[in-house]
Amino acid sequence: MSQTIAFIGLGNMGGGMAANLLKNGFAVRAFDLSEEALAKAAEAGAVRCASAAEAVSGADAVVTMLPAGKHVEAVYTGEVFGAAKADALFLDCSTIDVATARRVEEAAAGKGFEMVDAPVSGGIAAANGGTLTFMVGGSDQAFGRARPILSAMGKAVIHAGGAGNGQAAKICNNMLLGATMVATCETFAMAKKLGLDPQTFYDISSVSSGQSWSMTSYCPVPGVGPQSPSDNGYQGGFAVGLMLKDLKLATEAAASVGASVPMGNAAESLYQLLANQGEAGRDFSLMIEMLEGK
Numbered sequence: 001m002s003q004t005i006a007f008i009g010l011g012n013m014g015g016g017m018a019a020n021l022l023k024n025g026f027a028v029r030a031f032d033l034s035e036e037a038l039a040k041a042a043e044a045g046a047v048r049c050a051s052a053a054e055a056v057s058g059a060d061a062v063v064t065m066l067p068a069g070k071h072v073e074a075v076y077t078g079e080v081f082g083a084a085k086a087d088a089l090f091l092d093c094s095t096i097d098v099a100t101a102r103r104v105e106e107a108a109a110g111k112g113f114e115m116v117d118a119p120v121s122g123g124i125a126a127a128n129g130g131t132l133t134f135m136v137g138g139s140d141q142a143f144g145r146a147r148p149i150l151s152a153m154g155k156a157v158i159h160a161g162g163a164g165n166g167q168a169a170k171i172c173n174n175m176l177l178g179a180t181m182v183a184t185c186e187t188f189a190m191a192k193k194l195g196l197d198p199q200t201f202y203d204i205s206s207v208s209s210g211q212s213w214s215m216t217s218y219c220p221v222p223g224v225g226p227q228s229p230s231d232n233g234y235q236g237g238f239a240v241g242l243m244l245k246d247l248k249l250a251t252e253a254a255a256s257v258g259a260s261v262p263m264g265n266a267a268e269s270l271y272q273l274l275a276n277q278g279e280a281g282r283d284f285s286l287m288i289e290m291l292e293g294k
């Protein structure tokens with residue numbers, strides 16, 4: 001018999017993820033505060049529910065894809081714990097702070113439920129296409145139960161360790177990405193001022209020790225490297241506002257464990273400046289224009 005999944009949070013990411021569960025034979029009971037998101041999910045074949053508790057009742061597993069830690073904690077403690085059947089599995093795929101992820105997982109365990117944190121790498125296109133990467137925190141047993149559900153929505157499902165380790169992996173990766181993107185942008189801006197042609201510098205650095213994903217897969221200079229948001233007016237891709245959210249989570253987590261992250265802190269301040277200029281919705285490689293003083 002096919003498994004029934006309660007899906008809570010069917011926004012930009014959750015909508016496509018729920019549609020992929022349906023395509024892979026799962027039944028989906030959907031709830032979102034937004035009428036529009038709910039209508040789209042129903043169109044894809046999900047059962048509309050009037051509350052999170054209603055979506056969860058009778059479901060074998062609960063998947064949440066919500067904006068931030070406060071929403072995740074409120075939904076689980078306020079509705080999911082009280083309405084879920086005894087052996088239901090919980091999967092939070094939102095990007096949230098490590099401390100809240102661990103607190104909610106501990107509270108779930110206290111009620112006898114298994115739970116994983118399973119944040120994703122990949123944006124809306126990967127959510128729609130079922131090609132997300134999931135980084136998963138939780139026990140071996142919870143990971144084993146979660147894997148077939150996550151595999152229906154992604155191309156890679158990786159166990160990162162115990163509770164909260166999925167979130168830890170996500171923010172560490174994105175802090176590194178934020179820092180390398182800033183470094184790549186300032187370097188191209190400086191190379192140009194020193195009289196180097198950007199394509200020539202790319203040809204040299206992309207096969208030298210300065211190479212990084214930010215350069216060779218997502219070059220911030222229009223017309224240089226493979227196709228990327230810089231070739232499209234910095235539209236689409238990974239928004240400045242989302243990078244800033246992840247950098248804030250990373251630097252907060254760093255402070256909570258006494259980790260020294262000067263590059264992460266610098267990247268956060270620079271992305272905050274870019275967001276303050278009204279650019280939160282454009283792609284994060286737009287950093288190069290700010291550093292060039294455009």
Ligand code: NAD
Pocket residue numbers: 008009010011012013014031032033034037052065066067068071075093094095096120121122123124238242245
């Ligand atoms: P979104 O704002 O489009 O969707 C969130 C949805 O949650 C909305 O539809 C909202 O109505 C709903 N919601 C909020 N509170 C709720 C509640 N109490 N009960 C039910 N529904 C509620 O956001 P998104 O872009 O889909 O992002 C979701 C998560 O995925 C975030 O944590 C984000 O950081 C992460 N993420 C996003 C991307 C991306 O490219 N958009 C990439 C990786 C990770």
